[in-house]
Structure formats: C-alpha cells, structure tokens
Amino acid sequence: MGAQVRFGVLGCSSVARRRTIPAITACPGTSLTAVASRDPGKAEVFAAEFGCAAAGYDELLARDDVDAVYVPLPTALHVPWGLRVLAAGKHLLLEKPSATSAEGTRELVRAATAQDLLLRENFTFLHHSQHRTVARLLAEGRIGELRSFSGSFCFPPLPDGDIRYVPELGGGSLLDAGVYPIRAAQLLLGDDLRVVGSVLRTDPARGVDVAGQAMLVSGEGVFADVHFGFQHAYGSRYSLWGSTGRITLDRAFTPQAGWQPVLRIDEQDHSEELTLPADHQFLGSVAAFAEAVLAGRTARHPDEQAACASMVRTVELVEDVVRAAV
Ligand SMILES: NC(=O)c1ccc[n+]([C@@H]2O[C@H](COP(=O)([O-])OP(=O)(O)OC[C@H]3O[C@@H](n4cnc5c(N)ncnc54)[C@H](OP(=O)(O)O)[C@@H]3O)[C@@H](O)[C@H]2O)c1
Structure with a gap:
C-alpha cells in the first residue's frame, strides 16, 4: 500500500x-x-x-x-x-x-x-473533540460526583419509502437514532451499563418503532435515560448532572463541520457557556x-479490540431495550 x-x-x-x-x-x-x-x-x-x-x-x-x-x-x-x-x-x-x-x-x-x-x-461523533472536553471536565470534578446522564436524538418524520421505515432493512428509530445517546452513555459512563426499562412506540402500518425511551444504570450506579424518535422537532443533545453542577451539550451527535459547539455549565451560584472549537467529525x-x-x-x-467490544455492547444494549420494552 x-x-x-x-x-x-x-x-x-x-x-x-x-x-x-x-x-x-x-x-x-x-x-x-x-x-x-x-x-x-x-x-x-x-x-x-x-x-x-x-x-x-x-x-x-x-x-x-x-x-x-x-x-x-x-x-x-x-x-x-x-x-x-x-x-x-x-x-x-x-x-x-x-x-x-x-x-x-x-x-x-x-x-x-x-x-x-x-x-x-x-x-x-466519537471523533468530535467536544466530547473529550466533556470527559475532561467530568474527570476534573467540575460537576462533582456524576449522578445521571440524559441524552436524546430525535427528528421529524422521514419521507415515505425511507430505509428507516422498512423492518427488513433494519429500520426503526432505536437502531437509527437511539444508538447515538446509548453510545454516548457508554462513552461517558462505561460499557457496563445495563437496561432497566424501556418504552417503544411502533407504527403498526410500517412495523418499525418510531419513538422510544430507555432507562439504564452504570456499574457505578449512575442513571442514564435516552430518548429517540422520528416524530419530534430536531434535537441532538445530552446533559450530565452531578452533585455540584450540570453540563449540557446541544447538537451533540451530528454538528456540521463549521459549527462551534456551546457547552453550558450550571452550578449553584454560577452559569457559564464555553464556546468550543469547530470540528469535522466525518x-x-x-x-x-x-x-x-x-x-x-x-x-x-488491543485498542481495536476494545473499540470492537464497545461496538458489540451497543447492539447488545439495543437488544436489551427491545426485550424490556413496554
Ligand atoms: N454516520 C452518520 O452520521 C450516518 C448518517 C446517516 C445514515 N447513516 C447510516 O448509513 C446507512 C445508510 O443511510 P442513508 O441515509 O445514507 O441511506 P440511503 O440513502 O437510503 O442509502 C442506502 C443505499 O444502500 C443501497 N442499497 C442496497 N440495497 C438496498 C435496498 N434493498 N434498499 C435500499 N437501498 C439499498 C442503495 O445504494 P445503490 O442503489 O447505489 O445500490 C442506497 O443508496 C444506514 O446504516 C444509516 O444508519 C449514518
């Protein structure tokens, strides 16, 4: 080569x-x-x-x-x-x-x-530097002990005939959109997350889920909830709530290359917005x-094996969300 x-x-x-x-x-x-x-x-x-x-x-x-x-x-x-x-x-x-x-x-x-x-x-999104900033702030204890993660990726309905509406092609909002907040939770809370409950809304005519939410918990007892769907105004964000503060990141999963992310930190007597450098994640x-x-x-x-293990874990969690779903 x-x-x-x-x-x-x-x-x-x-x-x-x-x-x-x-x-x-x-x-x-x-x-x-x-x-x-x-x-x-x-x-x-x-x-x-x-x-x-x-x-x-x-x-x-x-x-x-x-x-x-x-x-x-x-x-x-x-x-x-x-x-x-x-x-x-x-x-x-x-x-x-x-x-x-x-x-x-x-x-x-x-x-x-x-x-x-x-x-x-x-x-x-794993290649966007904004998530490294979040991980650093967490590691530095900027919001104290982490208590919960909340992530969502939702967007409006797609045109009829889109592959995401075809069950045989692997359609559905969990596989298409839900995997983003699930993988973000893995990134920030660890691969030992497990699913403790979920809801899925299935479109009976199409036979795919078009919206859902799931509740997970990490090995250390941090709670995570994830929201996903094809029935909402656009939203792509997560927040982390700790014992002394909260971090919120909007446009977390699919920012355009020129977008300068704004990361918000809320504490008891102080709020701050950090404008981060644009990054081209593709x-x-x-x-x-x-x-x-x-x-x-x-x-x-070894590093690829670890990345592959996370990749497998994402789909295991998807399967667990489906198994737990009401
Ligand atoms: N990383 C990201 O940010 C991101 C964003 C969007 C989508 N995705 C992923 O990328 C994949 C494709 O998404 P997309 O939105 O690009 O889809 P798309 O525009 O519908 O493209 C899928 C392509 O697959 C080919 N294909 C082969 N067999 C097919 C079949 N039986 N039915 C339909 N298409 C068939 C077609 O190419 P030919 O007709 O040329 O053979 C078609 O253009 C999905 O897995 C999706 O989750 C990732």
Whole structure:
C-alpha cells in the first residue's frame, strides 16, 4: 500500500454523498477509487461527481486498487456485505449501527480478526473533540460526583419509502437514532451499563418503532435515560448532572463541520457557556481510519479490540431495550 488508503464505496447512499465521500476526497491520507451501485446509471452519476470509477458491488470488491471499503448500506445489509468486504481482503469502514443483532457484530469482529484487517464503525461523533472536553471536565470534578446522564436524538418524520421505515432493512428509530445517546452513555459512563426499562412506540402500518425511551444504570450506579424518535422537532443533545453542577451539550451527535459547539455549565451560584472549537467529525473518522490502516493496525490490536467490544455492547444494549420494552 502507498501513502494513501484507496477507498471503494459500496452503495450510492445519501450519507455517503453528503458527508463521507467529501471527507474521503478531502483527507490527505485517503483517495477514492470507485463507487458501486446496484444501478449502473446511479454509479456513473456518483463517479462523475467525485471523479472516480463506477462499478457494481462485486466488481468493486474484486478491484486490486481498493484497500478499504466504506459500507453505507441499509443496516440489515451491514453484516452480509461487511463479511464479503473482509473476505475480499479489504479493510472495512462500516456505517452505524454495525448490525441489527449483537451476534452479527460479533461475526464481523471474528472475521476481521481472522483476516487481520481493520474494522471500524463510522460513529463519527466519537471523533468530535467536544466530547473529550466533556470527559475532561467530568474527570476534573467540575460537576462533582456524576449522578445521571440524559441524552436524546430525535427528528421529524422521514419521507415515505425511507430505509428507516422498512423492518427488513433494519429500520426503526432505536437502531437509527437511539444508538447515538446509548453510545454516548457508554462513552461517558462505561460499557457496563445495563437496561432497566424501556418504552417503544411502533407504527403498526410500517412495523418499525418510531419513538422510544430507555432507562439504564452504570456499574457505578449512575442513571442514564435516552430518548429517540422520528416524530419530534430536531434535537441532538445530552446533559450530565452531578452533585455540584450540570453540563449540557446541544447538537451533540451530528454538528456540521463549521459549527462551534456551546457547552453550558450550571452550578449553584454560577452559569457559564464555553464556546468550543469547530470540528469535522466525518473527516476525523476517515482520517483516524486511514492512520490506523497505514500504521498496520488491525482488529487484533488491543485498542481495536476494545473499540470492537464497545461496538458489540451497543447492539447488545439495543437488544436489551427491545426485550424490556413496554
Ligand atoms: N454516520 C452518520 O452520521 C450516518 C448518517 C446517516 C445514515 N447513516 C447510516 O448509513 C446507512 C445508510 O443511510 P442513508 O441515509 O445514507 O441511506 P440511503 O440513502 O437510503 O442509502 C442506502 C443505499 O444502500 C443501497 N442499497 C442496497 N440495497 C438496498 C435496498 N434493498 N434498499 C435500499 N437501498 C439499498 C442503495 O445504494 P445503490 O442503489 O447505489 O445500490 C442506497 O443508496 C444506514 O446504516 C444509516 O444508519 C449514518
């Protein structure tokens, strides 16, 4: 491999076009070789827009000039196509959530480990520096002993026919949106969170959940509640409540690259807003992936194993939310 990771993209999807492919073409460590679609005409349009080759899915996986494949397919297709990417000897950058079942995610981790390839989930918010600031403030005791986390990711209804409304494609608000506050709670409270109760609202016509809330508790006894749905005004935020203060972060999960986050701290006799630097979380995710590949890191690396364990844990928690749901 040269100085750049050469990407192929499996599926001409919306998030690929709007956010990830522009990051791949902007990142010094990556280049775009080809995009694949089930529809050759669609692949041609994408290829012309981004200056790369057009291909079918199998054709893309057979190319020698592709080192890594980005998979922005509907969630239910992440495991079957992710396994094919790994079997083709390519590193895998997989859209979130990794799978519709924890066993599916484990299968991907086993395959990446056996093939000695890198596997990462494109959970881009984890690459935004604002969460490191929050973690530092917590560690410094800025809000005292942490008592609770509350996180939400909700947005208005989607167009009919969206993949998020199709059960067979892994639709539903828990898998699409609920995983964000769940993963944020894992990040800040630990992977030993467990689900103690939940509610899900299912759209009977579509057969997918369109809203829900869950209550979790960490190993240290910190409470967490998460809200998600496709039936709300847009909201993407979390807050942490401690024994002496509270931290609130708005636009926590999908800020645009130019957005300067405003982190609010409320204490008994003092409130303060910190304006944090803008950050490009898609570029951060792609650049970190490329850096790992170029450094020869694979799923066998201890840090990657830890990240994969968190990825599996997210889907286990999703399964527990479904099991507990009223
Ligand atoms: N990281 C993030 O911030 C973020 C944001 C949005 C979405 N996502 C994730 O990215 C994935 C895709 O989301 P999206 O909004 O980009 O979806 P989308 O626009 O509907 O794209 C999905 C693509 O999958 C391909 N596909 C293959 N088989 C399909 C089938 N049976 N039905 C429909 N599409 C099929 C299609 O590409 P071809 O027609 O070209 O084959 C389609 O364009 C999801 O897992 C979602 O959770 C992540």
